[in-house]
Amino acid sequence: MSCNSSVTWVNVSSVGQAQRVQLHLLPCEIEHNGPAQVSQYLTATIKDCKLEKTVSFRGRGLKGQELICPQGYTGLVLKETNKPGSDQEDRTVKVASVFDKLIYWNLETPPNSDDTVVMAMDWPDLAEAIHGPVED
């Protein structure tokens, strides 16, 4: 917001100690923010088929695939440990974990190259072309 003068800092020094984790991007909104029994319920029931992975969540069929972070990039999971009391204060988030790939899931639709999150990975290359230094 333009009226908010506070700054959010990312504590990058925590990258070194951060654990590499398995990430799942689900096609739904879960009203929960915190730990969940992902390996016991989700990872344990994933089936690897020829072209895709399948699993179900809450009785709905999901199809997914692995997506690798663009080259030269690392995925960060950020966590705010000390929430500021007011929106005027600066905020600091630390790197809770890192990832270089994730599994994204579609609701019933087989994964393909038109999926939003796959296409989103085009941006770093394009950004480099637009904003990168011009060489003669």
Place this chain on the structure above:
Amino acid sequence: MDLSPFESDNSVSCRLVSEIPDVCRTEDCCLGIDEAGRGPVLGPMVYGICFCPVSKKQELKDSKVADSKTLSEVERENLFQKIDESKSYIGWALQILSPNTISTSMLQRTKYNLNALSHDTAIDLVQYALDSGVQLKEVFVDTVGPADKYEVKLSKRFPGIDVTVRPKADSLFPIVSAASICAKVARDRVVKGWNFSEDMGDVETDYGSGYPSDPKTKAWLLKYLEPVFGYPQFVRFSWSTAQTLMDSKGVTVHWDDDEEDGEKGAQRQNNKSMLAYFSASAGGKDQKSTHQTHRFFSDRRLKSLDTL
């Protein structure tokens, strides 16, 4: 009955079959269809067919196969043994619809209801018998829904075969009772020995009959409710019993095809509800940003982030 093909992956539907008796390929046969485990909130639904030569009907009747529901579990197991021992003239085939298949079908974007799923399964099994060379002349079907409509549907699908659809067919026709016994025995064994693919440690297996009205089943569902994931795949998520428990004691999950109405739903989907036009803040105030994002970004749901 070897259940291992299903048990190796109990998340999908699986077909188990007996050998086809030679005599069924040369003589006119009758075939019965029945299902087991339609109502329970736990475990698979099993569809069964049994077939034998029309000339053996009396023999089958004399073996006293009766409607599987009126039998105890032990009696059913014994009768299944009898059917299995008569493999020179009785054949069977089962389709096990896993609870996960039932959940994901019924909750599909384009809903696939249990009746349609049942009809399609029954049709596939009859087709299997035909494809295997069984000389089908008569088919007897037990039904839950309206019998006459189903009878017309099956007769059209299988011209030349005399189809009889009746409620409680399992107590009227011995070949249907036999199918019912095969289906029920398979369901009982699968439920008893359910292999949880979730990592849940020691799971209590005292889940009762699996019917939502059974206090033991209720207690089990209450005990094993997981707030985020809901239940293991052993539970039919499409049953209102499971849905109600997850709604009241679990975390809320929204899908993009949810039918949410009212202002909240509209808000979540970034639409304006009709009511919004009457609220105090109505007017141009909302349109702060006249800046239009390029389609490249909106297609990828990319947004520049200025605050967390």
